[in-house]
Amino acid sequence: MTQDDNPADTTVLYEKRDGKAYITFNRPDKRNALTYAAFDRLMECIADAEQDDGVRVVLISGAGGHFSAGHDLAEIGSEYGFDPSGKGRRPSQRARLDFDRRHLNQFRDLFYCSKPTIALVRGYCVGAGLHIVEACDLAIASDAARIGHPEQKAGLAGAAYMTAWNILAAGPKKARELLLIADMLEPQEAVQMGLVNKVVPDAELEAAGEDWAGRIAKLPRDAIAFGKAATNLALDSLGMTSQFAHGYVMHALSTNIRYEEDEYNFMKKRRDEGVRSASHGREARYGEDGRRES
Secondary structure, three states, X not given: OEOOOOOOOOOXXXXXXXXXXXXXXXXXXHOXXXXXXXXXXXXXXXXXXXXXXXXXXXXXXXXXXXXXXXXXXOOOOHHHOOOOOOOOOOOOHHHHHHHHHHHHHHHHHHHOOOOOEEEEEOOEEEOHHHHHHHHOOEEEEEOXXXXXXXXXXXXXXXXXXXXXXXXXXXXXXXXXXXXHHOOOEOHHHHHHOOOOOEXXXXXXXXXXXXXXXXXXXXXXXXXXXXXXXXHHHHHHHOOHHHHHHHHHHHHHHHOOOOOOOOOOOHHHHHHHHOHHHHHHHHHHHHOHHHHHHO
């Protein structure tokens, strides 16, 4: 067994054993919300697994009861140089494009990882957490998982990093529902939409992941590599991976929309009331609470 070579960084844990690499998001007190530093660390782990010929499969999971609550909302805006006081100049378009291109490339690199990747999903798996699952080859969900893209209700409404993948997996109508209505999905709904492969009882999630990983690890290394390359070529031929060329442009544009007086401005609410209040307000407006009130 090889332990993490960067033990000082505990937000993303990493170890290797028996031909498998294990990546674990480790902020259970924050439902494993991911900072941009954690994304950088994730990609370091993926790069290490790719370069280690002893690793044949990668498993990605979350510590505690959740896979990931997505991006850490306390950081949203800072990636572009946004002034949280609201008094400074708005970030430039070039700053938005530069960051979104680099960040989307992280999902791209996970998607193109030469080693098969398996996501083990329990609890909340939303936003960027779900993007990670979408970029993995396989995903197994606990029957207690809650899956979706509620962040789209913060002002995106379909301009997601993995929109083309969503359309290919679920079909145009269901993909629009996933990103426009942005309801949370029960695990079996996620299977029907092609977001995960199967659902198992929560207590059996790790064992199910070990079973699939063990079966993959028995395959010849060359067969694994060529199988992944063939999959990527097929998806390229279908046009799905064009999202990595244009997805960051649409995301940069969508984060620069103008809110009218009668519209819910998540960034302004976060600045004035804090992340928790802004998130609850968003769900009250667009989610089930908002529907009951209307």
